[in-house]
Amino acid sequence: MIKKLLMILLVFAFIGGILFLLYVGKNKMHAPSISLPVPISQPTSVPEASPSATPNGSIVEMENDLKLIGNDLQKIKEDTRLNPPAFLFDLGLTK
């Protein structure tokens, strides 16, 4: 009987431990591991071109790389999504 009780206690202690760890993990706001992102697809606003690292590029290779760099430059010129939208905060209810 005591053995059974001990086993139950052990199981609950283990589950309690996992719950505690999850609770601490979720509430520890200053831990970057919680705030850091999970893998996401690439956005359109940051450069994607990676010129090949060969020191002596052929004309065609350089031409392609420059085209990709030009495209990246154009992309970041056009992105305005991060501008904060405007909101009405002065409701004028108590005038």
Place this chain on the structure above:
Amino acid sequence: MKKFYVFIFLFFSLALFLLYTKSTLAQSKTSTENYQELLQNYRSYQDAITPFNTKKSRYLTYGTVDTQAELLDASKNLLNVETRAITSYTSFIKSLLAEATQILQYRDTVLYIKLDDELSSLNIAGGKVGTLSSLSEAETLSADFSDQYKKISRIGYQIKSIVEIESVKKIFANLQVEKNKLENFLNEQTGSTSQILAAKEKFSTLNQDFGRISDLISQAETSQKKLENGDPIGLTQEIWKNLNEAKAVIGQIITGYQNIIFSLK
């Protein structure tokens, strides 16, 4: 009996794992998804402004209990959709920074922590909207939102600057790789035709602007560091002015290099 305990243990472990995985996945929307959500919620917010203004005019004209109750409901609705739109914007900038972090060189986590704090506060503030019982309470809550949104906007400007600066730096680094390739290519050209000589001269002239681009990026970075405490709009304009100039010079160099390559074909 032993099997039963093992079963119970496995069941709880699996349930916990699933719950944790679900909550983690729920937070992992892409910036594109978050931006679509922001557009949708901001449209709902704009749609709620006209009914609110109508109810406000009626209340200011008649001042009856009915019109006051109607205005309180319209205010609650407006604040509700406003909270959702601000939350969407906050989630969007967080996800965009997250994506940019993976590609660019930015590694600081302070902004994530701040955005998590703001999202938690917005969640709490959103819960308060439903419990509003007077117009003065609605006005006070709106003023609180205003203060909070100032902080979020500042972070938004910071992220915009960081993403733009790091993007320009990456493009500039890529351009430098091309510069080295082209330099090696031109050095290999042993002939002295007027075309090769002209190409070498043009290449040398274009390269003089590399220092200018570095300076402009450095100036933008200096302004970006001041964003934490300074005027966000003024500093952001300063950053964009420098970055736009840097982008223009980079564009000229790209066109120049393309011209050199075309002439040597």
